[in-house]
Amino acid sequence: MSIKRKACIAGAWEHPLRKAPDKTTAQLHYECARGALADAGLGFKDVDGYFCAGDAPGFGMLSMVDYLGLRVRHVDSTETGGSSYLIHVSHAAQAIAAGHCDVALITLAGRPRSEAASGVAAAAKPNVPEVPFEVPYAPVTLNAYALAAMRHMHEFGTTAEQLAWVKVAASHHAQHNPHAMLREVVTVADVLASPLVSDPLHKLDCCVVSDGGGALVVVRPEIARSLKRPLVNVLGAGEAVKGQGGGRVDLTYSGAAWSGPKAFEEAGVSPQDIRYASIYDSFTITVLMQLEDLGFCAKGEGGRFVADGNLISGVGRLPVNTDGGGLCNNHPSNRGGITKVIEAVRQLRGEAHSKVQVPGCELALVNGTGGLLGTRHGSATLILGRE
Amino acid sequence: MTMIPERSFAAPMVDSANAPFWQAASEGVLLIKRCNACGEAHWYPRPFCPHCGSENTEWVTASGSGTVYSFTVTRKAGPVPYVLAYVTLDEGVTMLTNLVDAEIEALHIGQRVNVVFRQAEGGGAVPVFTPVAP
Numbered sequence: 001m002s003i004k005r006k007a008c009i010a011g012a013w014e015h016p017l018r019k020a021p022d023k024t025t026a027q028l029h030y031e032c033a034r035g036a037l038a039d040a041g042l043g044f045k046d047v048d049g050y051f052c053a054g055d056a057p058g059f060g061m062l063s064m065v066d067y068l069g070l071r072v073r074h075v076d077s078t079e080t081g082g083s084s085y086l087i088h089v090s091h092a093a094q095a096i097a098a099g100h101c102d103v104a105l106i107t108l109a110g111r112p113r114s115e116a117a118s119g120v121a122a123a124a125k126p127n128v129p130e131v132p133f134e135v136p137y138a139p140v141t142l143n144a145y146a147l148a149a150m151r152h153m154h155e156f157g158t159t160a161e162q163l164a165w166v167k168v169a170a171s172h173h174a175q176h177n178p179h180a181m182l183r184e185v186v187t188v189a190d191v192l193a194s195p196l197v198s199d200p201l202h203k204l205d206c207c208v209v210s211d212g213g214g215a216l217v218v219v220r221p222e223i224a225r226s227l228k229r230p231l232v233n234v235l236g237a238g239e240a241v242k243g244q245g246g247g248r249v250d251l252t253y254s255g256a257a258w259s260g261p262k263a264f265e266e267a268g269v270s271p272q273d274i275r276y277a278s279i280y281d282s283f284t285i286t287v288l289m290q291l292e293d294l295g296f297c298a299k300g301e302g303g304r305f306v307a308d309g310n311l312i313s314g315v316g317r318l319p320v321n322t323d324g325g326g327l328c329n330n331h332p333s334n335r336g337g338i339t340k341v342i343e344a345v346r347q348l349r350g351e352a353h354s355k356v357q358v359p360g361c362e363l364a365l366v367n368g369t370g371g372l373l374g375t376r377h378g379s380a381t382l383i384l385g386r387e
Numbered sequence: 388m389t390m391i392p393e394r395s396f397a398a399p400m401v402d403s404a405n406a407p408f409w410q411a412a413s414e415g416v417l418l419i420k421r422c423n424a425c426g427e428a429h430w431y432p433r434p435f436c437p438h439c440g441s442e443n444t445e446w447v448t449a450s451g452s453g454t455v456y457s458f459t460v461t462r463k464a465g466p467v468p469y470v471l472a473y474v475t476l477d478e479g480v481t482m483l484t485n486l487v488d489a490e491i492e493a494l495h496i497g498q499r500v501n502v503v504f505r506q507a508e509g510g511g512a513v514p515v516f517t518p519v520a521p
Contacts, residue, residue: 126400126402127402129404129431129433130431131400132399132400132401132402132405132409132431133405133430133431133432133482133483134431134483135397135400136396136397136399136485136507136513137471137483137484137485137515138461138464138465138469138471138485139471139483140461140464142461142463142464143459143461143464143471144471146459146461146471147457147458147459147471147472147473148457149459150457150458150459150496151456151457151496154457154496154497195462195463196460196462197461197462197463197464198459198460198461198462198463198464198471199459199460199462200459201459203463244430244431244481245437246427246429246430246436246437246438246480247428247429247430247431247479247480247481247482248480248481249456249473249475249481251456251457251473374457375483
């Protein structure tokens, strides 16, 4: 069963805070839910489906449904790290198409900045099959992505300068976002002059650590038409999990090589049709590899594709992450997926900042990579269209 | 030239499925799993073959020789810099590991390496790799 045009994103809201020492994580979830429902013109009583992932406190789903006072008939706590919330949109569309719910609420929130949990400390949990064979070597988020970057450079001649262009583009967009953590425009030279943190990645190749969150409301199209917001249709979706293949490690591509084609096929469009893309930017290499894997350029050409401002709105061929992305704007709970969907919704509604709005943006792609690119990760692709 | 600093390793997390691996490691032997049904080696070791699904797997001794598939000098995530790497063993499987006892500036993908073992705190030993002398 296809989900094409079976559901609409009617509400989207990004928490304006980037540091929230005086709020609880559950409270941030609530505020995001309230914001997205208000954006849609709906209320908590209208929600009959709820979606959350590993950032939800306590007993996750059970704690949050009780805390928010929801009465739901469909729940989904699919956990694929930062890509979870894209999969939630897809699963919400499936549930709506199957008649399991009409109004699905998706929330993400967290306080890694206030709790000084930067997401780089790997906990040595027992009974995780790979842990005894990996934790002794201290893989963390940062170096697991660096392994992929190093191999990409070796195979394809990708350079640190090319990677830096991803950050430069993000900073050009972030200067227009009053909520962005880093609003200063940076140059390739600035990125290369920042300290090496895990070769070949520099400090400015890495995303910010921020508190906050976001929420989405996915509804049946008939309901969306009764509301006052522009119609944003879910046209296609794909999801994939890529690991180490039982020892057949190949770091040259991400799970987007599997989730992307599925989403394009369902939507009946191709990469050339996409006017705006939100691409999860945990690190600069993450964006470069996803762009290749999604077919925006050939494998190995990502370095050339991102260079010279090609991702800057109004300058390049493919505007990417016009809110400033995780690299400059926001990376709440160390999970960037939901902010990617939110900016794509802004673009499709024509509500992005005027300096970065893509004129007549009718078709957008969102891609998320959750987990660790270098070991095991989930990839999710959404194709969204304005009606 | 800067040598990779030595760092300490925590005691291996031994469970019923991986105990033979860690016992062998404490004796300076690197074991991998091979499937008797499809003939393929796999990593990390499991009680079944992730390639074909057979439970007819056995521990075999790896040569301990391999090639660096990728590496990164991690400078900001621990008390001392360390080198996380993937090494492709001559048996064909690629394992996450550390590179040790080498000059940081000379590390490169494609470098030939051999297994060595580092004593872990609280007993046991952890396999890591060091470049073959040129």
